[in-house]
Amino acid sequence: MPAASIRPLHPVPRSLSQLCARFGLDAPDDIDHLEVTGVSISSKDVDAGDLYVGIPGARVHGASFADDARADGAVAVLTDAAGAALAADSGLPVLVTEDPRAALGEVSAWIYRTDPDVPKLFGVTGTNGKTTVAYILDGLLGQLGVLTGLTTTVERRIGDERIDASLTTPEANELHALIARMREVGVHAASIEVSAQAITRHRVDGLLFDVVGFTNLSHDHLDDYPDFASYFEAKLELFTPERARRGVVSLDSEWGAKLVENTRIPVTTITSKDGVEADWRVIVGGQRGASTTFTLVAPDGRSLDTSIPMPGWFSAANAGLAIVMLVESGYDLDQIGEALERDGGVDAFVPGRLELVSGERGPRLYVDYGHTPDAFEQTLGALREFTTGRLFMIFGADGDRDATKRPDMARIAAELADVVIITDYNPRTEDPEAIRRVLVDAARAARPEGEVLEIADARLGIRRAVELADDGDTILVAGPGHESYTEVAGEKIHYSARDEAREALREAGWQA
Ligand SMILES: CC(=O)N[C@H]1[C@@H](OP(=O)(O)OP(=O)(O)OC[C@H]2O[C@@H](n3ccc(=O)[nH]c3=O)[C@H](O)[C@@H]2O)O[C@H](CO)[C@@H](O)[C@@H]1O[C@H](C)C(=O)N[C@@H](C)C(=O)N[C@H](CCC(=O)O)C(=O)O
Numbered sequence: 001m002p003a004a005s006i007r008p009l010h011p012v013p014r015s016l017s018q019l020c021a022r023f024g025l026d027a028p029d030d031i032d033h034l035e036v037t038g039v040s041i042s043s044k045d046v047d048a049g050d051l052y053v054g055i056p057g058a059r060v061h062g063a064s065f066a067d068d069a070r071a072d073g074a075v076a077v078l079t080d081a082a083g084a085a086l087a088a089d090s091g092l093p094v095l096v097t098e099d100p101r102a103a104l105g106e107v108s109a110w111i112y113r114t115d116p117d118v119p120k121l122f123g124v125t126g127t128n129g130k131t132t133v134a135y136i137l138d139g140l141l142g143q144l145g146v147l148t149g150l151t152t153t154v155e156r157r158i159g160d161e162r163i164d165a166s167l168t169t170p171e172a173n174e175l176h177a178l179i180a181r182m183r184e185v186g187v188h189a190a191s192i193e194v195s196a197q198a199i200t201r202h203r204v205d206g207l208l209f210d211v212v213g214f215t216n217l218s219h220d221h222l223d224d225y226p227d228f229a230s231y232f233e234a235k236l237e238l239f240t241p242e243r244a245r246r247g248v249v250s251l252d253s254e255w256g257a258k259l260v261e262n263t264r265i266p267v268t269t270i271t272s273k274d275g276v277e278a279d280w281r282v283i284v285g286g287q288r289g290a291s292t293t294f295t296l297v298a299p300d301g302r303s304l305d306t307s308i309p310m311p312g313w314f315s316a317a318n319a320g321l322a323i324v325m326l327v328e329s330g331y332d333l334d335q336i337g338e339a340l341e342r343d344g345g346v347d348a349f350v351p352g353r354l355e356l357v358s359g360e361r362g363p364r365l366y367v368d369y370g371h372t373p374d375a376f377e378q379t380l381g382a383l384r385e386f387t388t389g390r391l392f393m394i395f396g397a398d399g400d401r402d403a404t405k406r407p408d409m410a411r412i413a414a415e416l417a418d419v420v421i422i423t424d425y426n427p428r429t430e431d432p433e434a435i436r437r438v439l440v441d442a443a444r445a446a447r448p449e450g451e452v453l454e455i456a457d458a459r460l461g462i463r464r465a466v467e468l469a470d471d472g473d474t475i476l477v478a479g480p481g482h483e484s485y486t487e488v489a490g491e492k493i494h495y496s497a498r499d500e501a502r503e504a505l506r507e508a509g510w511q512a
């Protein structure tokens, strides 16, 4: 079985009674001889020597797995009063705190000793572009000769060691373990994708970011937050002195300016939009199928001409943000410019983000992770720039996630693509047909004369688009990105849009 998380290989033990003293917890009897070397919150990820933290979840109380944790070598349980009752017969010493999730970050930082300032931490937040900016940061740091660590929706990576990600931002215990491992191998800088949920759910507690970056804010996650203002407040929390030293804020969405007004840390601003005032400016140049050129202009007038191997104005905006984050952390702009010139531009590959899977001949086919109205609008706009023929869009909507964005996603697809193919995509526990109904109705209402096809099976949807498309046409498969599974009726089924697309192109006699 693949490892569930990356941990330090040589943790230095901490005394359990010192932990109690440090965090003001009542120490149970007979714990003086006990030492902890790690932290887990899942019965599926316990290592010998762990402090098992029993968290009350939406479905189950983690403390109800204290027996399993003990069997796997946990030395004690930290939980709340309800959890203490559940763990009472486990035979493990039980430490009680009011809110174990809120304590997890600081406790993990202490156990894994992640308080020293190594590696340098870069945090990226925003509705769209977090993963991309994190990969660009990682790529740029590599170009500067820095050993890096990376955690995104796609993967956790330290040098050659990698595991697939499940959550966008790991739970705090996992994140601190990852950073401790980074320190062991000499990682100098880590790029961390930070979701709003992660900030709200204490997953980045116990960390002090050197620089945090904000991409944009648009409609998403309104199943988790009552309104836009609270979604914004969650992101704003990352831009406080307790969590970050300084920030770089993109003013490309109106929420950037609000963030600048409300933050309590020093920030610098950047924009790629005409008519917006900012400290740094990205001037987007040529947008081609596989790359975008741009000029980054610094507040002191210096400038840097380079390119990013991804299409879309927003790829240039994302690259500009990443470069300024590096400058804010102390890297020299001229040194970055020299590395970019030497390498012919930014050297970064972002899996499943406008990833071109087609070859020289035939329609261009991109697989993307976009699943918000704004991402649809930006990606379709970007692809239109160089599409001489028709633009095809294949998409569905996530089940068990913000349903209020679905009509807007479908409307934008219908307005901006020539042919829309609506398929199933990750229905999870929802009825896939009901999701499709909303999308099809909204797409047809937006463009009654438009070509809107409903093909439940995404594999067939992709094949239909490839059959219909020709040289000069562009096909966008939006949603699945890098993912290798889809979830139907709560069950994970293997599905890779990238593999399907390549196969469909080959079957049609095109290159892939
Ligand atoms: C809403 C939310 O964030 N839920 C998270 C929460 O789940 P939960 O409260 O339902 O937990 P639970 O299943 O009741 O379990 C409670 C405790 O028992 C433990 N447990 C549970 C079962 C078991 O067999 N053994 C066991 O030990 C669990 O590890 C947990 O500690 O704690 C779980 C354990 O870490 C997370 O996996 C889960 O994320 C779910 C999967 C999720 O979908 N989260 C989404 C909303 C999310 O966080 N997304 C963001 C951003 C997305 C983006 O990029 O746009 C992200 O950062 O991923």
Ligand SMILES: Nc1ncnc2c1ncn2[C@@H]1O[C@H](COP(=O)(O)OP(=O)(O)OP(=O)(O)O)[C@@H](O)[C@H]1O
Residues within 6 Å of the ligand: 126, 127, 128, 129, 130, 131, 132, 133, 153, 168, 193, 195, 215, 216, 314, 315, 317, 318, 352, 353, 354, 368, 369, 370, 371, 374, 375, 376, 378, 379
């Ligand atoms: N700066 C941007 N502005 C608007 N849309 C963008 C931007 N950058 C990327 N996108 C679009 O959003 C999609 C998702 O990009 P990415 O995965 O980098 O974002 P994310 O914030 O990590 O998303 P998620 O939170 O869902 O993981 C891209 O594939 C692209 O369609």
